[in-house]
Every structure is written in structure tokens, then in C-alpha cells.
Amino acid sequence: MPSFILRRLLHAIPLLLAVVVLNFLLIAFTPGDPITLLVGDFPAPPEYLDQMRREFGLDQPVWIQLLRYLAKVAQGDFGFSFANQQPVATLILERLGATLELTLTALAFASVMGIVFGVIAARFATRSGRSLVDSAIQGASSAGYAIPDFWLGQLLILVFAIWLGWLPSQGNNPVRGTLPGFDGFVQHLSYLVLPAFALSLRYLTLITRITRAAMLEVMHADFILASRSRGASEWTVVVVHALRNAAAPVLTVIGYNVGFVLAGSALIEAVFAWPGIGRLLYESISKRDYPVMLAILLMVSVTVVIANLVTDIIHRLIDPRIERA
Amino acid sequence: MSDTIPLTMTPAVGTPFQKAGFRRRLLRRPTTLLALAFLALLFGLAVFAPLATGHDPLGGGDSALLEPLSPGHWLGTDDLGRDIWARVVYGSRISLTVGVLSALIAVVVGVFVGALAGYFGGWLDTLLMRIAEFFQTLPRFVVALIVIALFGTSVPKMILVIAALSWPQLARVVRASVAALAQAQFVDAARVAGMGHGAIIVREILPNVAAPIVVLGSLDIAMAILIEASLSFFGLGDPNHVSWGAMLNDAQQYLRSAWWMSAFAGLAIALTVLSFNVLGDALNDALNPRGPK
Numbered sequence: 001m002p003s004f005i006l007r008r009l010l011h012a013i014p015l016l017l018a019v020v021v022l023n024f025l026l027i028a029f030t031p032g033d034p035i036t037l038l039v040g041d042f043p044a045p046p047e048y049l050d051q052m053r054r055e056f057g058l059d060q061p062v063w064i065q066l067l068r069y070l071a072k073v074a075q076g077d078f079g080f081s082f083a084n085q086q087p088v089a090t091l092i093l094e095r096l097g098a099t100l101e102l103t104l105t106a107l108a109f110a111s112v113m114g115i116v117f118g119v120i121a122a123r124f125a126t127r128s129g130r131s132l133v134d135s136a137i138q139g140a141s142s143a144g145y146a147i148p149d150f151w152l153g154q155l156l157i158l159v160f161a162i163w164l165g166w167l168p169s170q171g172n173n174p175v176r177g178t179l180p181g182f183d184g185f186v187q188h189l190s191y192l193v194l195p196a197f198a199l200s201l202r203y204l205t206l207i208t209r210i211t212r213a214a215m216l217e218v219m220h221a222d223f224i225l226a227s228r229s230r231g232a233s234e235w236t237v238v239v240v241h242a243l244r245n246a247a248a249p250v251l252t253v254i255g256y257n258v259g260f261v262l263a264g265s266a267l268i269e270a271v272f273a274w275p276g277i278g279r280l281l282y283e284s285i286s287k288r289d290y291p292v293m294l295a296i297l298l299m300v301s302v303t304v305v306i307a308n309l310v311t312d313i314i315h316r317l318i319d320p321r322i323e324r325a
Numbered sequence: 326m327s328d329t330i331p332l333t334m335t336p337a338v339g340t341p342f343q344k345a346g347f348r349r350r351l352l353r354r355p356t357t358l359l360a361l362a363f364l365a366l367l368f369g370l371a372v373f374a375p376l377a378t379g380h381d382p383l384g385g386g387d388s389a390l391l392e393p394l395s396p397g398h399w400l401g402t403d404d405l406g407r408d409i410w411a412r413v414v415y416g417s418r419i420s421l422t423v424g425v426l427s428a429l430i431a432v433v434v435g436v437f438v439g440a441l442a443g444y445f446g447g448w449l450d451t452l453l454m455r456i457a458e459f460f461q462t463l464p465r466f467v468v469a470l471i472v473i474a475l476f477g478t479s480v481p482k483m484i485l486v487i488a489a490l491s492w493p494q495l496a497r498v499v500r501a502s503v504a505a506l507a508q509a510q511f512v513d514a515a516r517v518a519g520m521g522h523g524a525i526i527v528r529e530i531l532p533n534v535a536a537p538i539v540v541l542g543s544l545d546i547a548m549a550i551l552i553e554a555s556l557s558f559f560g561l562g563d564p565n566h567v568s569w570g571a572m573l574n575d576a577q578q579y580l581r582s583a584w585w586m587s588a589f590a591g592l593a594i595a596l597t598v599l600s601f602n603v604l605g606d607a608l609n610d611a612l613n614p615r616g617p618k
Contacts (some may be wrong), residue, residue, distance in 0.1 A: 015458070155587070258464075262464070270558075297464075
């Protein structure tokens with residue numbers, strides 16, 4: 001096992017490096033003056049421009065520039081955002097909490113409901129493939145998978161915020177100040193409901209499909225038949241035996257989608273004015289604030305590499321039969 | 326934006342499209358027929374857009390702003406008085422162009438890379454697959470967003486960026502199938518008969534890998550349409566063309582006063598993506614006839 005983790009780590013390091021190099025190449029080979037990319041399309045003091053030219057060695061060969069860039073990134077230095085008058089790292093850290101709250105809620109909801117629906121669908125699936133419950137869940141998950149999440153967000157705002165007036169549609173807290181204590185928490189949750197649901201639906205349907213497929217593979221296995229013949233309750237058979245053995249592919253899909261949920265939150269945050277990194281990305285694109293854009297790309301890519309790494313290790317832990325290269 | 330759709334793929338021997346009952350299996354489900362009918366309608370509207378609507382999708386003329394559904398504008402008008410139906414009709418052109426062309430490029434690149442890696446193996450295989458893995462690691466939407474933001478937007482650029490981020494999955498699937506087939510007896514026979522590597526790959530191996538290619542191609546179109554819509558929604562679409570995603574961007578400010586601005590453009594995206602997904606699943610089932618999934 002330790003050697004497996006070590007091998008996976010060694011595998012992930014070149015990927016991480018490649019991601020950073022890609023970021024650098026975007027800076028180096030985008031048409032126009034790279035200094036604009038490093039500073040953003042924003043009036044910066046000429047001394048700072050000179051300092052950046054020196055720091056990045058723009059007069060020197062590309063490979064020296066790359067090494068300097070790597071050194072800066074390794075130190076957590078992503079430059080300065082003149083559009084926001086703040087270091088990029090500070091800016092991102094400030095917004096990170098809101099994005100984590102939204103993405104983790106969405107992912108948790110998608111995982112729990114996806115597994116529940118997937119198990120129910122598999123339980124009702126028959127060999128001939130004709131079951132009302134199974135067909136309904138499958139149909140709904142195909143439809144849900146095709147709906148663009150940002151449009152779903154607009155529909156949710158239309159129905160639940162504008163027509164019914166039940167939930168707020170913009171931001172993550174009331175502008176006029178939050179309520180104290182538990183009421184404030186509930187109030188905050190009311191802001192979270194719609195964006196989290198809009199972000200989660202696509203992954204919910206995906207996890208439903210994978211869970212259903214994984215469960216169907218297991219449900220006809222001999223040990224399930226044996227368990228049934230010993231008189232085990234349906235609950236024990238389905239949840240304890242079948243689900244536990246179907247867990248590996250389901251967890252893999254959840255883990256592999258962490259990065260996609262994070263990337264998808266950019267659109268959802270734009271729809272709901274959720275003050276996280278996605279909204280920051282949206283703003284930085286309209287302000288042509290390049291250092292922020294590139295830092296966010298780097299952050300999301302690194303998260304994907306790490307999430308995949310952790311997923312592979314967990315997969316190996318729950319299913320030691322699988323030897324993943 | 327995930328690309329993990331469960332597909333069961335095994336190298337089929339004998340071109341699966343020619344197998345008896347392919348058409349019957351493909352059209353077994355009514356949903357497949359519906360999806361095909363919708364796509365046929367959509368392609369028709371895209372080609373014959375001027376016949377489907379008398380309104381100019383880009384100019385409002387003297388129409389009222391934010392007009393609700395009415396006989397003159399049966400899906401209403403937007404904030405500039407432009408007819409929503411006309412914009413939905415013309416918007417299909419961008420979605421279908423970007424979707425089909427970027428999937429086509431992704432298929433060509435993916436098949437080429439996958440065939441090379443699978444057939445020759447060795448260090449070339451390792452190298453190509455590591456590159457594919459790297460591209461698969463990248464969060465597609467964010468990369469596309471930033472590349473377009475840096476290099477400026479246009480329809481060809483969008484097609485290229487989406488294709489560049491879509492080929493790896495195909496390459497990996499093709500590689501696996503080709504690697505398995507490269508050891509097959511009929512390939513040995515071709516080799517003994519003196520066929521060159523290129524001819525063996527193109528004439529002997531690839532026809533047997535056609536099934537997963539067609540299935541993934543169909544799903545790639547759906548994914549590309551979603552990414553184009555997302556880019557346009559983020560304000561990075563080509564401003565010279567009508568795009569469903571850009572329509573949803575316009576609609577965002579007017580949700581309170583004009584729900585029709587959001588409803589129909591979004592519905593168009595959802596139905597189109599759904600149809601290509603349904604078609605992909607149906608092709609998958611029809612080409613891998615091993616009972617219901």
C-alpha cells in the first residue's frame with residue numbers, strides 16, 4: 001500500500017508541473033506584451049511594470065523565465081491585482097470560503113441523493129428492464145444531465161424567488177445585515193439552497209446512473225443470492241451487502257468530479273451573485289484582470305490533480321483488487 | 326462538466342453497423358425516435374432559418390421591447406425588441422456548427438493518437454497517453470474560458486479550443502481497442518500478406534473500433550454544445566452571431582420582467598443536448614447488443 005501511494009504521488013508530480021507550465025505558456029505566448037498579462041489590463045505604476053519585467057526576466061531566455069515563474073508560484077506569489085488593489089493570493093483566499101461552502105454542499109447533496117436514487121432504481125430494475133420506478137428515475141436523470149446548470153439556476157430564481165417569493169436569489173447573506181445566532185444561520189442557509197441545488201443536479205444524475213449500474217452488477221452476484229437464501233432482510237441485502245460492494249465505482253465518480261463541480265460553480269456563482277471564486281473569475285474576465293484569471297486556472301487544475309490522486313488512493317483502500325497504473 | 330459516462334465497450338469483430346438488426350435495435354425505443362426527430366427538425370431550422378421566421382434575429386426593428394408572447398412574436402421579444410423565436414432559430418446554427426465541428430476534430434485527433442498509441446505501443450504509447458491524461462486533467466470549462474479570454478473570441482477559436490479539450494477520452498478508448506486488436510489473428514494475417522502499418526490500421530483495425538467512436542462522437546457533440554453555451558453565457562461568445570448561451574446572459578438581468586427571455590433559449594440547449602445524449606446511448610446499446618444496460 002505505501003508503495004502504491006508513493007507511485008501515485010510520483011505520477012501526480014509531473015501532472016502538477018505540466019499544469020504550472022501550461023499557465024506559464026499562456027502568459028508567454030499570448031499575443032501582445034506579456035507584461036499586460038502579468039499585470040492585467042489596468043493602469044499600473046511604471047515602477048511596478050519595471051519591477052515585474054525584472055522579476056520575470058522578460059529580457060532573458062524563456063526557460064529562465066519559466067524557472068522564475070515556478071519559484072514564484074512555489075512561494076504562493078501569484079502577483080498583484082490592480083483591478084482590486086490586492087495581492088491575487090489574498091483575493092482568492094478571501095473568496096475561497098464561499099466557493100468551498102457552495103461546492104461541498106452541492107457535492108454532498110449530489111452524492112447522497114444520487115446514491116439513494118441509484119439504489120432505488122437498481123432495486124426496482126428487472127431483467128426485462130420494464131419497471132415504472134426504474135424508468136422514471138432513469139428518464140429524470142437523463143433530462144437532468146442535459147439541463148445546463150446556469151439555466152436551471154435562472155429557472156429556480158424565476159420559480160422560487162420571483163413567483164413564489166420563498167427564497168432569496170442573489171448573494172449569500174442579506175444586504176441589510178444578518179440576524180444573530182441560529183436565526184442568522186437558517187437565514188444564511190436560505191441563500192444557499194437554490195445555488196447548491198442548481199450546481200448539484202448534473203452530478204446527482206451522474207451519480208444516480210453510476211450507482212444504478214454498479215448496483216446492478218453486484219445484485220446478481222452469488223453472495224447476494226446466498227445472503228437472500230439465508231433469509232437476510234431486503235434492507236440488509238441491498239444496503240449492507242450490495243451497496244458496500246458497489247461503493248468503489250461510485251466513490252471514484254464522485255472524486256473525479258470534484259474539479260468539474262468547482263469549475264461549474266463559476267457559472268452558478270455568476271447567476272446567483274454568490275461571492276466566491278467563480279464570481280471573481282467572472283469579474284476578472286470582464287475587467288481583463290489576467291493575474292487573477294491565471295491564478296484561478298492554476299488553483300482549479302491543482303485541485304483536480306489532488307482530488308484524482310486522493311480518489312485513486314481511496315479506491316485502492318476499499319478495493320485492493322484493483323491495481324491502477 | 327463531466328465526461329464520465331458509463332460505456333461498455335468491447336472490440337467488436339465485424340463492422341457492427343452491418344450486423345443484422347442494427348437499425349431495428351437503434352430505433353427500438355420511442356425516445357430515440359423522438360431525439361432523432363428533434364435533431365432533424367433542428368438541422369432543418371438551422372439550414373432554412375430565413376424560411377422559419379420573418380424576423381431579423383439581430384435587429385429589433387420597430388418591435389416593442391420585452392413584449393410578452395403574442396401572435397406577432399409568439400415567443401416574445403427581448404430587451405432590444407428582437408424576436409425570441411428568430412433568435413432561437415438562428416442560434417441553432419452556432420450550437421450545431423460548434424458542436425458538430427469540434428466533435429469531428431476531436432474524433433479525428435483522438436482516433437489518430439489512439440491508433441498510433443495502441444498499434445505501436447512502447448514509449449510512443451506511454452508518451453501519448455500521458456499527454457492525453459494531462460489534457461483530461463484540465464478543467465475543460467475553465468481552460469476554454471481563459472484561453473478565449475486571452476486570445477479573443479471567434480467561432481473557429483471556440484471550435485478549436487473545445488476540440489483540443491475533448492480528444493483525450495476518445496484517444497484512450499480507441500487506444501485500448503486498437504491495442505487489443507493489434508494482436509488479433511486477422512491482423513497477423515494482414516501483416517504476413519505484406520500490408521503496411523498504415524493500411525493495416527486504416528483498413529483492418531479501425532472499422533472494428535467504429536462503434537465506440539460513433540458513440541463518443543455523439544456524446545462529444547452534446548458536451549461541445551454545453552461548453553459553447555457556457556462560454557457565451559460568460560460573455561465570451563462571438564458577438565456577431567446569435568447564441569443560446571448569450572441569450573441566457575441577456576436574460577439574467579430581466580428575469581423579473583421577462584421570463585420568456587430565459588425560458589426558450591435554455592429549453593433549446595437542454596433539448597438539443599438531451600437529444601445527442603439519447604442518441605449516443607441508443608447507439609451504444611445498439612452497437613453492443615448484450616442486453617439492456
